[in-house]
Amino acid sequence: MRFGYFVYILICSTLVSCKTKPDKIINMGVYTMKIPKEWKKIELNNIDSQVFGILTGDGDTIVSDYGIHIGKFNETVKVFTKKQLFYYTKVKMDTTGLFSSDFPEIDQSQGTFLKEFYFYEKIDGKVGKIQVAKKKIGNTGILFYKAFQDVYSLKITSKNLSDSNKKLFIEAIYTIKFKKPL
Template sequence: MNVLKKIRIYLLATLFICCTKESNNKADSSHYSIILPQDWKKINVQGIDSDVQIVITKNGDSIYFDFGKFSEKFDETNKVFSIAQIKKYKAMGMDTDNLFFSNAPEIDQAQGTFLKEYYYYVTIDKVRGKIKVPKIIGKGEVGIYFDSVDNKNNRLSIIGKNLNENDQKEILKSFNTIKFKR
């Protein structure tokens, strides 16, 4: 093999190793760990009844980590009214500006039509979690919620609000690295 060919192979191998090598930033608590992008900064916060951390993304956005009995559940709903109900409330002089209404209120309420986020379930480290992502990137919350992750019924919620597309992708990828300490 000639020298030029060896140099090309060496450069390609070096480039491949450098580009695929990933630096990790581990957010470690006494209850769980998660690997985050290297350029995100962790801030420990003193919680009253839970283990709280804040992570600041490269773009300066905050992601909140809360582990404890009272961590936020992802059980958002919006009451949806029928058009007839809205007309009746308006006739009574009620303010209906912030009410949701449709031709099929039961279906729209059950399907979360007026929520800002989509929800789906995943299993990470043998624990079922519920993920939410905004319907419109940058407008809403991205997060994960685990219920009863230990024998004390503690919960974990991680939430970022109005994250840009890159930060949203990064935190969703990081969710897959969560490990619970049992």
């Protein structure tokens, strides 16, 4: 009897926890992407690149920027020795936002003090660098740097997404389909 009850609870919890799939495909110029039905594409104006926005159900904005002058992710934070930071404080230098460590080279190379995790994924044949906020504060997105004709880049990013929107956005990133030829 207990085993049957356990299996029933396991099946019910599995069904409840199943993710809902994005159910609307939007055209973002050079690519398409599946997004939740309640999210909306919005037009944004820009001079030297193709920019669109996606408005989530909670009012967060995801920005898609395609062009030549697309910036990279800022994935390094300078880490100082504790002795250096002590000296800067002693000479009354503003040390707000500076980090110190016993092993600054290691912590800097490993991104210990960054607000985001970074990793690479191949999506529809192109390698993109994915950025995911470690907590609620931080950026989440993907960058295909100079992945189109070795000149054009695509960056899709958002700041400070809720956990649920972050999860849905990452799921949507994996549904990107690029239009041919690129």
